[in-house]
Amino acid sequence: MKAAVLEAIKRIVVKDVAVPAPRSDEVLIKVKACGMCGTDLKLYNGQYSARTPVVPGHEYAGEIVEVGKEVKNLKVGQRVVSDPNESCGKCYWCRNQQPCFCNDLAAYGVLRDGGFAEYCTASEKGIYPIPAGLADEAAAFAEPVSCVVHAMDRINYRSGETVAIIGGGPMGQIHLQFALHSGVRKVILIEQEATRCEMAKKFGAQVVINPKDGNVRERVLAETDGLGPDVVVEAVGRAETFEQAVELARRGGRVLIFGFAPEGQKATIIPFNVLSRELTILGSWVNPYSYSRALDILATGKLDVQSLISNRLKLDHIQQAYTLMMEKPAGFMKTIVFPE
Numbered sequence: 001m002k003a004a005v006l007e008a009i010k011r012i013v014v015k016d017v018a019v020p021a022p023r024s025d026e027v028l029i030k031v032k033a034c035g036m037c038g039t040d041l042k043l044y045n046g047q048y049s050a051r052t053p054v055v056p057g058h059e060y061a062g063e064i065v066e067v068g069k070e071v072k073n074l075k076v077g078q079r080v081v082s083d084p085n086e087s088c089g090k091c092y093w094c095r096n097q098q099p100c101f102c103n104d105l106a107a108y109g110v111l112r113d114g115g116f117a118e119y120c121t122a123s124e125k126g127i128y129p130i131p132a133g134l135a136d137e138a139a140a141f142a143e144p145v146s147c148v149v150h151a152m153d154r155i156n157y158r159s160g161e162t163v164a165i166i167g168g169g170p171m172g173q174i175h176l177q178f179a180l181h182s183g184v185r186k187v188i189l190i191e192q193e194a195t196r197c198e199m200a201k202k203f204g205a206q207v208v209i210n211p212k213d214g215n216v217r218e219r220v221l222a223e224t225d226g227l228g229p230d231v232v233v234e235a236v237g238r239a240e241t242f243e244q245a246v247e248l249a250r251r252g253g254r255v256l257i258f259g260f261a262p263e264g265q266k267a268t269i270i271p272f273n274v275l276s277r278e279l280t281i282l283g284s285w286v287n288p289y290s291y292s293r294a295l296d297i298l299a300t301g302k303l304d305v306q307s308l309i310s311n312r313l314k315l316d317h318i319q320q321a322y323t324l325m326m327e328k329p330a331g332f333m334k335t336i337v338f339p340e
């Protein structure tokens, strides 16, 4: 079969490899669509530790073509997605309802082969059937959406709150749509790129602020009665935007660190501001117990993910998918890779 193999940092090669054989508790999936996200670029750049060689791609949807002997609840022909974060079920974290911290997380597309290939294997315990009527390329968003579902569990929006989201990339736009459905009063999205600003307006953001147009803090204060937002979501993954998020939050406010900052990167915040303003700084890590809810929400059609797809590429053009991620040309949002 054809697979894109990350052989070393900054070296991705499409080549012929053997079709993987599912273990007794696994299924073999024919991949139909696989999304590329920031994590894939971080792996490519060596900013997040992967095992190499590895077939990247953790946001995939496909069809079961073979089931292992011990697989109980799945059958050949079913359309499925797989949760790429498979926890061990045995360690301290797994036994204390926090599988996202599992000591032995089998991260698909990171530590074991993922979906930038014609076929991949996955354990039955992480497989979810795709609801009828949900297109493969929309189902491929189950993973990013599940991460936002978990973030919603962390933030716990209250009715009437004001929210600022920093970053209008695919994750920022998904956050925006969730916030708008959460009963909050006003959502402000902060983004530099014009087409992303337009998209945020289309999705219903009440205020879109482009830092190129002037002082962000002043404008956010003007939009929040001089108080700042109750919640600031950092959906970029950079030190500066983390610092900005802490600065923007209202006294007593919450800051959610969602963007995937490179491992080891440092930011500067003023402890006095955190203590005197009683800020709550929350992290949100992957997607514990949120996959089926993500699929349920996708199935309702209330969440528009297909508008976030700016590029559809064949597996042979995987290098182009990485180049797009690196260069982020105007209008670029997200690439979905199709193995056939």
Ligand SMILES: [Zn+2]
Pocket (backbone or CB within 6 Å): 036, 037, 038, 039, 058, 059, 143, 144
């Ligand atoms: Zn992802």
Ligand SMILES: [Zn+2]
Pocket (backbone or CB within 6 Å): 087, 088, 089, 090, 091, 092, 093, 094, 099, 101, 102, 103, 104, 105
């Ligand atoms: Zn574990």
